[in-house]
Structures are given as C-alpha cells and as structure tokens.
Amino acid sequence: MGPEVACCPLCGSDRNVPFDRRLFMNVPVNNRLCESCGLVFQSPRLSKAEADEFHRTQYRRIHQVGNASIDPREIAIQRARADCMLALFSKTVAHVSSHLDIGCSAGLLMQAFAKAYSCKTTGLELDNLYRSYALQQGLQVFETLEALPQPGRFDVISMSHVLEHIPEPVEFLKRLRQDFLEPAGWLFLEVPNLYAHDCFEPGHLISFSSHTLAQVLQQAGFRVIRSVHHGLPRSKIVPLYLNVLTQPGGEEGGPVKRESMVLPRRKIGRGLRRLAEYFFPAAAKLSIIE
C-alpha cells in the first residue's frame, strides 16, 4: 500500500479521523474523515504509479471478476449509463460542437454525444483494453491529456465516474478550466454518492457527498448549474449517484464550507437503501441486462 495522505485533498487540513476500514478483494481500503471540512478520503492509498498501473491493467478486470477480455455485459451497462447521462445533459444544453470524455472506457458516452449533437468527440482512457476497443469502434481516443494532439479547447468536458479516482481533484479541475475548457463551456460530472453507494474500493480515493463535490468544484472555479441525485441505470429509487452540470464562474477558492454529521448521514442513507431494496426490490435494483 502506498503513502498516507497528510492533508485533506479539499481543504488542506491535517486533522482527520478513521471513517471506514475494510478489505476489498483482499486489498485493504481505509477511509478517513476530514474534521475540518467533512471530506471522506482514502489514506493510505495507492501511490500515483500504483494507481496508474491499477487503472491501466486491473480496474475493469476487478469489476468483471477476472475476465481479461471485453465483456458484452459491461458494454451493455456502459451503454445504459451513457443513455442516462445524455438524457440528463440534453435537458439543459442544446448545442455541442466539441466534446472531451475523460475516462471514456469503451466510448459509449462519446458515441451518444456524437449521435445526439453531431459533434466532434475525443476520449481519454488509461485502460489499455478499453482504449483499444474504443479505437476499434473508430473513435478518437488517447491515453492522457498530455497525449492530445492539439490541446485546443472543448465546449463540453464530461467525466463519468472518474473524479473519485483522481488524487488532487481541485488542481485537476482547475487545470481543465484553465487549459482545456471554453470559458462558457460545460463540465459534466457523475460520481458515486457517499450517502447511498457502497463506494469504498481501492480505486476510489475520494468519496463525495453533494456538499463536498460542490465545494471541490467551487474551489476549482466552477459554479454548479444543476445537481441531481439519481440511481439510473441501476435503480429507480436509490440515489446511488451525484450528477452535476457546471460552468466556469463564481469565486474560485475562498473558505471551504464544512459538512457535519457525515457518519450519521451515511448510516441513514445506507439504511434507507436497504429498506428500499427490501420493500421495493424491483424498483430499487434494476436489471440492466435482459
């Protein structure tokens, strides 16, 4: 296991306490709670090199239980998620000319954007297997931001289930805003919801609530235009995910607003999820694959 995280990735405080400790497929996962702002983050966590290697080679495989080839069921899940994401995005934004999807995996969200908006779409994916698959579909996909041929600017940047994997989210988002996003562009994000999702696994370095996610975005110079809790495509009634549409603006930096009662909120959210799954199983747990 890699280094301890000395300072909170949101507010920089060094005051934190244990929050959750477990084994995930025999990998220890320890999460801590920042006493200053309420952010839940993993510490110790994989080093950058270990995390890059983990995402390059292991991440999808863990979720596919050891299968080292592309699983059609995973593609079906990604397609269902992409359709849900596009439905949320297109409620607000009518025109897109250039789209960058960071962590594009097999490229399903890219395809959905290209179809809906007839826009140019570019993807970034660290995982070799999925990047190759997306390239085979004729999509333009690179490994990292640095590998983009002409950096340029995009009018939409999306990150579906990516921000929770990034060690320094404020710096990363700031860089996107300063170097890659049009000044009036859109940043479209989805992450697991700490108050409903199981969420503690080796690759999840940060577990967001809607409060801490909004604080991270504000620190990076984004203002939230629309924030939605939802569970699709996995659940009609359990708010497993936080989906946020943002634009550059507002006041970058400034004091971070603290979230209190994080542990009780998580217990209540997880309890409500169990009740929903018990009393309304069909709506609480959707079968994505027919």
Ligand SMILES: [Zn+2]
């Ligand atoms: Zn903090």
